[in-house]
Amino acid sequence: MRNSLADVVAAALRVLDEQGLENCSMRRVAAALDVQPSALYHHVPNKQTLLALMADEIVLGVGPRVTTVSGAGTAGDPRRLCIDLREAMLAVRDGADVVATATAFRLGRSRIENSLAQLVGSDGARTLLLYTFGHAQSTQTHRQAAALGALVDAGAAVAGPPAAAPPAAASPAADPAAGAITARADRPAVDLTVDPAVDLDASFGRGLDLILAGLAAREAAEFVTQ
Amino acid sequence: MRNSLADVVAAALRVLDEQGLENCSMRRVAAALDVQPSALYHHVPNKQTLLALMADEIVLGVGPRVTTVSGAGTAGDPRRLCIDLREAMLAVRDGADVVATATAFRLGRSRIENSLAQLVGSDGARTLLLYTFGHAQSTQTHRQAAALGALVDAGAAVAGPPAAAPPAAASPAADPAAGAITARADRPAVDLTVDPAVDLDASFGRGLDLILAGLAAREAAEFVTQ
């Protein structure tokens, strides 16, 4: 016996984290295992299935915390669950895309959506889940773009009038009016990745609170109606 | 003069809608224009830029409705705007993925996020926007999987014990406990695409209302605090 399915999934996750989703090919996963590409098809019927298994692995540790210790982490906090989910996805490169896509297939039947549903009902669960996916995917894409832009941007100063929309990655300040202000300082553009105007972790928390406030308001309304 | 940039974008959108994102290759777009693949690079520096232009086109008509006619559509309704945005994305195959990815690059600077921000503030805007993206992407992926599963599923009845997770598209009822109940009726599984347990359009509306309720609650709280 040489490689197990678990080996394949683990190798695929390594490749994903190191090279990103667009470079996470069956051929590269095979290479990481020192094996021919065709060997993977003994373990997995196709790439889509492998991606689904990777998604399961990424969110494996995420679930309701049933530690009955009184204190910070109360049992079954929906806010905590969403934050944990987001962090698990952000922990591996392009993890949000992989998990969101795989979960969409089983919409309404995923383990995490069910956990959330027990805490806040099915409408609240789906809203929280899909908001979390949307925010995580945006965060991850935005950060990668910023990181890539920071590498490119010394050479990208003046390139002539762009006939249409400029390539997204090249121009951090996409607004043409702001271009003249920001462009062409001699200092390297250090703070692109940080971008204090958009602290995405804090932004996520505020959105979460907004949804939870909506749930609380609904509960209060139902109480009055009774 | 033969093809303009607009021609290229239009052709790309046609290919996207007919063949889906994974088949929307530069080579196929070129073929749709009766042109060599290399010709596209006269209009566009790379595929990513083309996708961004397609995204802009998909959401072109979406914006605050400033019709001052008293009645159904009041000026600048955030709920209407999100629904319009979602419908515009769902109207073209894989449109949600394309738009969500392109918008992530300009997070905080997109036209639609700004429109929303004027109505509900920046936190509310981002929450609504990213929830809308998350829900639309899930909806679109789920529907495509269901449609695909409906084609396959006659032959997919019994295939032996799946060592790990089964390919997502093949098994509509992923829960192993539910399998014995649902599996192997002689009738064709007609209602897979409809799936009344998950009416995703209504689901989206309820989540939207939840977020808007949270915003209203926050406003009320601030009013009290003053």
Added chain:
DNA sequence: ACCTGAACACCGTTCAAGT
């Protein structure tokens, strides 16, 4: 059970060259 080797029908992008 797990893998090799070869093949098939594809990709995005570059570049010299044409009109």
Added chain:
DNA sequence: ACCTGAACACCGTTCAAGT
């Protein structure tokens, strides 16, 4: 300005065959 033709370094998947 817009396009061709050829090339480069890749894809996912299949299939007969080996051990």
